[in-house]
Amino acid sequence: MTDKLISSIPTDLYIGGQWVPSSDGARIDVVDPATEKVIANVASGSVADATRAVEAAYDAGPAWAATSPRQRGEVLRNAFNMLTERRVEFAKIISREEGKTLAEGLGEVDYAVEFFRWFGEEAPRTMGQFGRSPAGANNILVDHIPVGVSLLITPWNFPAAMGTRKIAPALAAGCTVILKPASETPLTALALAALLKEAGVPDGVVNVFPSGRSSEIANCMLSDDRLTKLSFTGSTEVGRILLAKASERIVNCSMELGGNAPFIVLEDADMDVTVGAAMVAKMRNAGESCVGANRFHVHSSLYAEFSDRMAAAMAALKVGPGLEEGIDVGPLINKSTVDKVAGLVDAAVAGGAKVLTGGKRPPGPGFFYEPTVVTNIERSADIMHTEIFGPVATITEFETDAEVIQQANDTIFGLAAYICGRDIGRALSVASKIDSGMIGINRGFLSDTAAPFGGMKQSGLGREGSQDGMHEFLEKKYIAVDW
Ligand code: SIN
Numbered sequence: 001m002t003d004k005l006i007s008s009i010p011t012d013l014y015i016g017g018q019w020v021p022s023s024d025g026a027r028i029d030v031v032d033p034a035t036e037k038v039i040a041n042v043a044s045g046s047v048a049d050a051t052r053a054v055e056a057a058y059d060a061g062p063a064w065a066a067t068s069p070r071q072r073g074e075v076l077r078n079a080f081n082m083l084t085e086r087r088v089e090f091a092k093i094i095s096r097e098e099g100k101t102l103a104e105g106l107g108e109v110d111y112a113v114e115f116f117r118w119f120g121e122e123a124p125r126t127m128g129q130f131g132r133s134p135a136g137a138n139n140i141l142v143d144h145i146p147v148g149v150s151l152l153i154t155p156w157n158f159p160a161a162m163g164t165r166k167i168a169p170a171l172a173a174g175c176t177v178i179l180k181p182a183s184e185t186p187l188t189a190l191a192l193a194a195l196l197k198e199a200g201v202p203d204g205v206v207n208v209f210p211s212g213r214s215s216e217i218a219n220c221m222l223s224d225d226r227l228t229k230l231s232f233t234g235s236t237e238v239g240r241i242l243l244a245k246a247s248e249r250i251v252n253c254s255m256e257l258g259g260n261a262p263f264i265v266l267e268d269a270d271m272d273v274t275v276g277a278a279m280v281a282k283m284r285n286a287g288e289s290c291v292g293a294n295r296f297h298v299h300s301s302l303y304a305e306f307s308d309r310m311a312a313a314m315a316a317l318k319v320g321p322g323l324e325e326g327i328d329v330g331p332l333i334n335k336s337t338v339d340k341v342a343g344l345v346d347a348a349v350a351g352g353a354k355v356l357t358g359g360k361r362p363p364g365p366g367f368f369y370e371p372t373v374v375t376n377i378e379r380s381a382d383i384m385h386t387e388i389f390g391p392v393a394t395i396t397e398f399e400t401d402a403e404v405i406q407q408a409n410d411t412i413f414g415l416a417a418y419i420c421g422r423d424i425g426r427a428l429s430v431a432s433k434i435d436s437g438m439i440g441i442n443r444g445f446l447s448d449t450a451a452p453f454g455g456m457k458q459s460g461l462g463r464e465g466s467q468d469g470m471h472e473f474l475e476k477k478y479i480a481v482d483w
Helices: 003-009 047-066 069-085 087-098 102-123 161-173 186-198 214-224 236-247 271-285 302-313 335-350 401-408 425-431 466-471
Strands: 011-014 019-020 027-032 036-041 129-132 140-146 149-153 177-178 206-208 229-235 252-256 261-265 292-301 354-357 370-374 393-399 416-420 438-441 474-483
Touching: 003 087, 003 177, 003 474, 011 047, 011 186, 027 186, 027 271, 036 186, 047 140, 047 149, 047 177, 047 214, 047 229, 069 087, 069 102, 069 161, 069 186, 087 102, 102 161, 102 466, 149 161, 149 214, 161 177, 161 229, 161 466, 177 214, 186 206, 214 229, 214 236, 229 236, 236 252, 236 302, 261 271, 261 401, 271 292, 271 393, 271 416, 292 302, 292 335, 292 401, 302 354, 302 370, 302 393, 335 354, 335 370, 335 393, 370 416, 393 401, 401 425, 416 425, 425 438
Parallel strands: 149 177, 149 229, 177 206, 229 252, 261 292, 261 416, 292 393, 370 393, 416 438
Antiparallel strands: 011 019, 011 206, 027 036, 129 140, 140 474, 354 370
């Protein structure tokens, strides 16, 4: 039973290697989205606690930065081994608090753990540079030094992977961190804190700080001179507010923000490959992903076939609690997310759109919404311009490549895009004209530890994963030297 597993997770704040209640005793409930029942409650950090967390990370900073890259790599390797061993346990925790199916929970742990391996390997490989100035006047020495105490704010949709994607490069670079997990999914982060302690992360190097008072906490930490880095994954709306606050002290920021991914089906696309990719791009995590396909643009010659096949594939999915056998799609995270998704579909239908399948909340408890396919949509409808974050595929048709490129780029976002077509030269040519940080061709899954993850336009700043992910936590120091 997962109740026992859930009750074994520490629920206080993890500061300086100690489990401590919040200074004012406040706690937040954690709700199972499949049942709407409270499964745990965890400490909700106060502003006074926030200052203590920054202090703990600051005090631990010099000793951690002074460890050798190899030592830091080995601690991350221990974390990789331990999390790999405990993948089923973590997958169940994720599934219980976030709602995703067990298979998706396992997939997330397998993805999450790779960041420990990758950055554990990168730690000893990140060297500085040395060269002679062009005029020959002096030598140029460039060192990489840790950026310092880092606030990591993670979303609820991938509670393990978004944590490890930030913790691992920060630690590899020699930084100390305060992880502020989403209030909806703090349990995975707290379980991760306990695992990292066992893996040998010294006290104060990783602090985990759930709080229901997110904006006060972020304001407090971003005002503290000891904090020098913010890495945030979440909505563009919140990112904008955090950037404004961070600008007061010119805090170094990495931002992984919202998306509105187009999925383009060119006229020569292979329909089996396309529908397979479309289902992955749309339905990973029940559509609750910033890289999820948000709108399908299909060549008019394939529009009817693609719409019918998507409707059949979506209708065949079994919706239910993520930990139950045979379930394909779990609940959404909370009621307001279901309300938002339902509101977008209802408004599109009121504007003349046609629902081919789904379009309703199933009866009974839980934050469920049926896998839905909508066609005949007005291009100006809100659903075409809003990040849906739910199991709803919107399909429109186009005639020419130029037309679809214009439609795909008609958004403030530029995170992910997908293109299907047999002629790779043509698909690459379309890809080169799409303003997007990441593009999948004939595939619906593009996240990879070794690839730079991030967006253009209002989808963010900086990149995670790859070699770039570690540089987000390093400052360059240039020394001009004669000898
Ligand atoms: C996200 O949706 O926020 C991240 C998805 C990923 O890393 O693949």
